[in-house]
Amino acid sequence: MVSLTINGKKVEVEPETTILQAANKLGYFIPTFCSAPGLSLVGTCGMCVVQVDKTGTLLASCNTPVAEGMVVYTDSEQIHAARREVLNNLRAGHPLDCLTCEKSGACLLQDYCYLYGVFQMDYSGYKRKYELDDANPFFIRDMNKCVKCGLCVRTCHEINGAAAVSLVNPGANVEPPVFNESSCVFCGMCVDICPVGALTPKQRLGKGRTWELKRIKTICPYCGVGCGLELQVKDNKVVNVEGDVTSPVNRGQTCVKGHFGFDFLESPARLTSPLIRKNGELVEATWDEALSLIAARLKQAKGEELAGLASARATNEDNYLFQKLIRSLGSNHVDHCARL
């Protein structure tokens, strides 16, 4: 174990721990754009600087490991000034779109500008530098809003493996990432991890501000991996889906279907009423009519004249009751499409 002092408090941590992790352990907040759990650390955004020892040197806390006897300060006028400078530079190129930006309310640039009092922005000479890219049906890319954290790049390379995004000129004059549509598999993980409004799912445009959304954790309706998803709901509509970062199965990761394929829920083709065939046509009926008719026909079928196909997409509870019903009526002809 290594012991160090942060803001006057002593703490003991494992040797490989970073200063940022040690500070978090004590409950101190340190802002950062470019670090995220599960991704490699680059220490480039400059937000997470802290002062170490009496010399007062500013160091990136996200990728500096702790050392025995280290003395760390996470908040000081000097530190705040450095953070303000980072924010000033970022917001100078950033459009003032907060009124309509889908990220508003969950945007780290907003949060940090608010926290460190970066205001009185001068937009008189502002010009958008990058063209909006909305060529794909899944998400929009507005690189004018990019803070060049590189999280999307590392997610795509380190988690997905598609390597469809890369930063231009990494280093002091870094430019926003470019995106290779032909290798992208549209998993949307870059969209989820972007700390600002540079990457926005198309489906949620105009459907609700971030603070209005109810968030419900559930399981993906598609394949058997069973990824955890967070459904974001407003006015009885699912308007956005993100991977559930707390799920042990996918840790926030998604594929294109789980991420963007939820709008079948509100398809006009959904069945909304029982239907009974009359004179060859399926016509709307009440539940009572439909169930009475089925009950009558099920009673006529003797034992094994009845068969049921359950569903590999329905819940355990649904399937349990389904086979209980068919078996209770004397037939074991129950199966589902596992074989297909």
Next chain:
Amino acid sequence: MAKKKGASLIVADPRKIELAEEADVFMQLRPGTNTALLNGMINVIIEEGLADEQFIRERTEGYEEMASVVKKYTPDYVEGITGVAAADIRKAARLYARAENAGIYYTMGITQHTDGTNAVSAIANLAMVTGNLGKPSSGVNPLRGQNNVQGACDMGALPGVFTGYQGVDNEAARAKFEEAWGVKLNPVPGLTTTEMFDSILEGKIKVLYVMGENPLLSDANINHVEEALEKLDFLVVQDIFLTETAAKADVVLPAAAFAEKSGTFTNTERRVQMVRQAIDPPGAAKADWVIITDLANKLGLGWQYAGPADIFQEIAQLTPSYAGISYERLEQEGGLQWPCPSADHAGTPYLHKDTFSRGKGLFKPIEYQPPAEEPDQEYPLVLTTGRNRYHYHTGSMTRQSKPLSTYRPEELAQVNKTDAERLGIKDGDLIRVSSRRGQVEVKAAVTEAVPPGVMFMTFHFHESPVNVLTNNKLDPISKTPELKVCAVKLEKIA
């Protein structure tokens, strides 16, 4: 990615899938030659002394019989059957056998063959011969295609078993369920999906109740299924859309989709997880469990469930492997992996740790057996089927999703470049694919992802229903149809 953290990757697939580019060894085998390839790898492992002798001695039986069958499957012999270079078979076998932990992951490419059950046994042989079972990151891992296939099986949506694989022909199990459900139960195992359709045509099954399945698009040889559905006296379909199957029904019941109901799903690693309702179902639609309960009560069965939690409690009471799982625990602890026999049991992340369910692991000698239908002069190409990334199963959900269907609006049948050149087919041409059972028209994508002599289609698109073409010859044990191999011919239409 595991690969980046130093893991090695072996990919065996008739198609050059994206993962193949990352692979240390990529074996592009001919469709329907899985068992030969697996035997070839085992042959190398035994011949080169890479077998885990201690594991074989202590944990398994039947090794000698298996080894004597595998003897003739030398890499050169297997190359002749599979088309995979002998050197690659050796390389893959060594890589797999020398790894500290090695896992095998497979899906329908193994099972949807007339020798699918044999191929699963051959995979088990390969894992046992190297002792790659019963420890973390190893084993034999079938990946499930649909989100609750595991759960549907666990819940007894199978002809021969109640929940937790308790046999309907097991006296004690039956007595337990009769007591709990208050009814007399049939001791004879029922028919599988594929057998059901035959039985309908024989006039034995007269009424069919389908919940959330679309056999008219997913089953092999659709024409046969269609005939059966038309022969029924009465067909009930409960679904979220008017699927091809629902359109044939006498009564259609509108069901709630995943986001509109609560319950549990069990994933491919046996992890039971909470599904939570986020929105109301549209119109008069109801959750499946509500519909079934209402119907049971119309039939006078007197069921009383206030909610999914009640149902789950009954499942846990009747199912030893689920006995320790409850909604309270799932909410507090997240998912739990069965077997979880008691409330203080933490669940079971991997099976077969110290013993197999049958005690010792049994090697089964497996001979290669060619697919039921092989290409010939009239039907010179092999058609293999599967999915693409942007759609799911019969497309009933994904094709109703705007972004997904905008990105991939139609089927693109993959045809190898040399075959295409020979037949004068260009990328985007409309082609006719015919087999002994039927024909479909579809757009061609000329590619090198499939080898010469092989073409690939998905079953997502009702406009090009590939299962009109596929062969419904079954694996004799699992009753799975051979969806992965049938013989076809191609013609250019326009």
